[in-house]
Amino acid sequence: MAMVSLERWMTSPNLFAMDKPTLLILGVQLESEGYPNVLHRVAALQDSAHFSVSKIHYSAWATSTQRSAGLGRVLRNFWRMLAAHCAVLFCYLRHPPIDCIYVPYPGTLLLWALSFLPRRSKRVVVDTFISLYDTVVLDRGLLRENSLAARLLFLLERRALRAASINIVDTEQSASHLCALFGLRAEQVLAIPLSTDEENFIPVTEQADPARCRVLFVGTLIPLHGVQTITAAAALLADRVDIEISVIGDGQQAAELEQVLAANPGCLNWQRQWMSSQELAGAIAESDICLGIFGDTEKTQRVLPLKLYAYARVGRCIITAATECTERFSAGVDYQPWHTVPAADPQALAQAIVELADAPAARDELASNAVRFYRDRLSNVAAQQQLQAVLLGGT
Known part of the structure; x- marks a missing residue:
């Protein structure tokens, strides 16, 4: 079994700069x-010049735990999760x-476990x-809302948060939702944009093919993505042989x-x-x-998924649903970062695809706007500055 990763004291050069605030990164996350x-x-936090950083980390899951199926996989994940939390908490108590x-x-x-333990930081x-x-x-419906398991999960997470x-969280809408759902104070929940992969996802000028328009959807096929809307729109575009829609x-x-x-791929x-x-x-490029x-x-209505960050970073024309979140994010900018359509409306989506497929200049403008919007509102620099302020004690 892998040992706990301890990056502290002698292994962290920042720790000798005692005039800096001390920061402990404590987690069971998968860093991939x-x-x-x-x-x-x-x-970015480990490289930050603003803190003396130490780290206690043990990944709660790994590729090896996913190779089996059924009960074997469940047991592997359970024991790995239990070991990770116990190891991290043991080292935390000694910190x-x-x-x-x-x-x-x-x-x-x-966090739930930490709520029962002596605090090492205020x-x-x-x-x-x-x-x-x-x-x-609430979203995926994997547990019934009135079931005992759902209720226990709610109580556990409420105590943790x-x-x-x-x-x-990443959006103002999610912050408000979390406060309402778990009874948190408004000052306990802050919205900061996500951090993304800016090394692989870089701005690339579109190489348009006049004979075809390539439309791409990337996602994990969960309910909020609206897969049915996309497939229904594709069916409406079956006679447009110049339009290709790909799902990844x-x-x-x-x-x-x-x-x-199986019925009609179109x-x-x-x-x-x-x-x-x-x-x-x-693929995005x-x-x-x-x-x-x-x-x-x-x-x-309250999420801005990571795929939109990737699309905007690369610089592509984006079509997405008109939501409270997209409206809030784009408020105050004097350009259109994306083309929006009503949610769950295949006809509107199909129409938007046709309009933009037939208007390369409009696509180019939206693509340029997306790059600009990413730079102004979504970049890692912007997110990191906000996070550092929070860690230092500001809001």
């Missing part, structure tokens, strides 16, 4: 390109007092990102996509196997139009 917000946010603790996503179980900042209860129960000084990803609603493709094709960051960046989210769930 599959979780870019975690990977790049933690790396001297610190100015601030930062807990990367996922931190719910760790300030605990957790990257909550998304609520476990909201995702499992209330134990944090600051909970970080797999997930909860994959079976529905399978049925559509202009739709599916790359089910997930790609590396480099491959995804390449080769597209002309990129699709965001179109679901009719409540959660659709």
Whole structure:
């Protein structure tokens, strides 16, 4: 079994600069390109000149725990999760007092356990990102809302989030939702944009092909993505042989996509196997139009998914649902960062694709606007500045 990663005292050069605030990164996160917000946010903090940084980390899951199926996989994940939390908590209890603790996503179980233990810091900042209860129960419906398991999950997460000084989410709408759902004070929840992979995802000028328009959707096929809306729009565009719609990803609603493709694929094709960051960046760069989210769930209104960050960073024309979140993010800018359509409206989506497929100049303008919007509102520099201020004690 892998040992706990301790990057503190003698292993951290910043720790000798005693005039700096001390920061402990405490977590069970998987630091891989599959979780870019975690990977790049933690790396930036470790390189920060503003803190003396130490780190206690043990990944709660790994590739090896996913190779089996059924009960074997469940047991592997359970024991790995239990070992990770126990190891991190043991080292935490031996750690001297610190100015601030930062807990990367996922931190719910760790925070819940910390709520019963002596504090090593008066300030605990957790990257909550998304609520476990909201995702499992309210959004995906994997547990019945009135079931005992759902109720226990709610109580566990409420205690965990209330134990944090600051909970970080990525949108103002998610912050308000978290406060309402768990009874948190408004000052306990702050919105900071996600951190992303800016090494593989770089601005690339579109190489338009006059004979075809390449439309791309990337996602995990969960309800808020609105897969049905995309497939229905593709069916409406079946006679447009110059429009190609590609889907990359797999997930909860994959079976529905399978049925559509088996019946009448039309202009739709599916790359089910997930790609590396480099491959995804390449796929986005080769597209002309990129699709965001179109679901009719409540959660659709309050999220700005990571795919929109990637599309904007590369510089592609984006079509996504008009939501409270997209309206709030684009408020105050004098340009249009994306083209919006009503949620869960295949006709409107199909019409928007046709209009932009037939108007390369409009696509170019939206692509340029997306790059500008990423730089102004979504970049890692912008997010890191906000996070550092929170860790230092500001809001």
